[in-house]
Amino acid sequence: xxxxxxxxxxxxxxxxxxxxxxxxxFVVYDEEQDHLTxxxxxxxxxxxxxxxxxxxQKAINLGVEVIISAELGPKARQTISQSHCRLYTIDDSSTxxxxxxxxxxxxxxEQ
Amino acid sequence: MKxxxxxxxxxxxxxxxxxxxxxxxxxxxxxKPTVLSDLDVEEPNSGLxxxxxxxxxxxxxxxxxxxxxxxxxxxxxxxxxCNFNAIAxxxxxxxxxxxxxxxxxxxxxxxxxxxxxxxxxxxxxLSHYKVNQLDFIEGKLNIGEQxxxxxxxxxxxxxxxxxxxNSIFLYDSPPGTSCPMIESVKEADYVxxxxxxxxxxxxxxxxxxxxxxxxxxxxxxxxxxHGLGNDxxxxxxxxxxxxxxxxxxxxxxxxxxxxxxxxxxxxPEIRREMLNILTKTEEITGRWICRENHKTS
Numbered sequence: 001x002x003x004x005x006x007x008x009x010x011x012x013x014x015x016x017x018x019x020x021x022x023x024x025x026f027v028v029y030d031e032e033q034d035h036l037t038x039x040x041x042x043x044x045x046x047x048x049x050x051x052x053x054x055x056x057q058k059a060i061n062l063g064v065e066v067i068i069s070a071e072l073g074p075k076a077r078q079t080i081s082q083s084h085c086r087l088y089t090i091d092d093s094s095t096x097x098x099x100x101x102x103x104x105x106x107x108x109x110e111q
Numbered sequence: 112m113k114x115x116x117x118x119x120x121x122x123x124x125x126x127x128x129x130x131x132x133x134x135x136x137x138x139x140x141x142x143k144p145t146v147l148s149d150l151d152v153e154e155p156n157s158g159l160x161x162x163x164x165x166x167x168x169x170x171x172x173x174x175x176x177x178x179x180x181x182x183x184x185x186x187x188x189x190x191x192x193c194n195f196n197a198i199a200x201x202x203x204x205x206x207x208x209x210x211x212x213x214x215x216x217x218x219x220x221x222x223x224x225x226x227x228x229x230x231x232x233x234x235x236x237l238s239h240y241k242v243n244q245l246d247f248i249e250g251k252l253n254i255g256e257q258x259x260x261x262x263x264x265x266x267x268x269x270x271x272x273x274x275x276x277n278s279i280f281l282y283d284s285p286p287g288t289s290c291p292m293i294e295s296v297k298e299a300d301y302v303x304x305x306x307x308x309x310x311x312x313x314x315x316x317x318x319x320x321x322x323x324x325x326x327x328x329x330x331x332x333x334x335x336x337h338g339l340g341n342d343x344x345x346x347x348x349x350x351x352x353x354x355x356x357x358x359x360x361x362x363x364x365x366x367x368x369x370x371x372x373x374x375x376x377x378x379p380e381i382r383r384e385m386l387n388i389l390t391k392t393e394e395i396t397g398r399w400i401c402r403e404n405h406k407t408s
Contacts, residue, residue, distance in 0.1 A: 047196055048195075049195050049196050049197075049211050050195060050196025050197060050208065050211050051196070053196055053197075053199050053206070053208060053211075054196050054199065056199065057190070057199040057200065057201060060201055060202065061201075061202070075208055075210075075211075078206070079199050079201070079206055082201050082203075082204050082206065083201065083202075
């Protein structure tokens with residue numbers, strides 16, 4: 001399973017970013033490979049319009065099956081709904097590592 | 112003669128001024144039509160004060176790309192050329208977001224497979240009413256649509272196509288200084304900025320004055336709710352050499368009439384001030400606007 005976190009940094013200690021479309025990095029954890037990769041979302045951070053849509057397209061093209069971020073806006077949600085991605089809302093975890101633990105424990109709310 | 116009634120700040124009295132001036136201009140003027148267009152299409156409210164007979168109604172469309180699945184190779188070109196992020200190319204579908212599309216044709220023109228073609232998408236409605244001698248045109252944007260400009264532009268087109276050039280055109284503009292406001296003032300011969308004597312009113316008047324200079328429009332200011340606050344607006348106008356066309360007093364009777372959807376020119380003192388505003392506008396523009404003004408002279 002590939003899981004995407006929106007984060008302010010690029011590793012497990014990064015703080016979760018509470019924006020989806022304009023989230024700073026898309027950090028993807030591949031559970032099978034036990035491998036973490038970070039993807040800059042700079043092109044959407046400064047987009048004048050449609051950041052959510054393009055971020056959603058980016059997430060789908062990264063092949064993730066789970067997205068853990070803030071509440072998605074209606075257009076990003078509409079785009080994601082074209083895929084089989086599941087959406088979860090971040091809690092008050094201070095790192096994405098902690099967020100991942102909470103996700104595994106089933107403590108995150110599905111959007 | 113085209114006069115736009117605009118303001119930087121919302122709720123300063125654009126519609127009050129526009130509807131009352133329009134009724135004054137139209138009264139007694141049978142040879143020259145007076146047309147009021149409500150271009151505040153996101154929340155048109157001139158109609159609250161003008162009750163008349165419906166002459167015409169139509170849907171207003173804009174063009175957006177429609178996707179042809181069988182022709183698409185998912186090459187991503189449409190997404191790349193879209194300046195407005197209105198297209199998402201997903202592994203097995205292409206999504207178009209009509210609210211973001213500016214109808215620029217880039218995706219349609221540059222798609223190598225002709226997999227996108229323009230189609231009509233409804234954005235709002237235009238209504239034409241006759242209120243005694245006044246022709247009143249209203250543009251109303253559909254709920255959820257984000258772009259006012261195409262509807263404003265088509266409402267102006269309708270107005271120009273249906274009335275002779277020598278008509279008196281009054282435009283009730285949307286508030287602010289962004290694209291919708293610019294669209295509604297860009298063809299005007301003269302702009303009346305309405306301001307209220309409050310700190311917000313002054314701040315936003317400053318922005319609209321700068322906008323008028325930038326777009327090169329002749330304009331004057333009407334102070335609404337005069338007597339409220341201080342005289343910062345008057346000082347600002349003196350400093351910036353902006354002509355004050357008139358002052359509508361801050362009177363409970365006005366609020367009462369407004370709340371009942373009535374015209375405030377029914378109050379004699381306000382009627383006189385409105386006529387003064389038209390006289391000053393006539394002096395500045397050198398154009399004849401209102402027959403009422405020339406009855407006794």
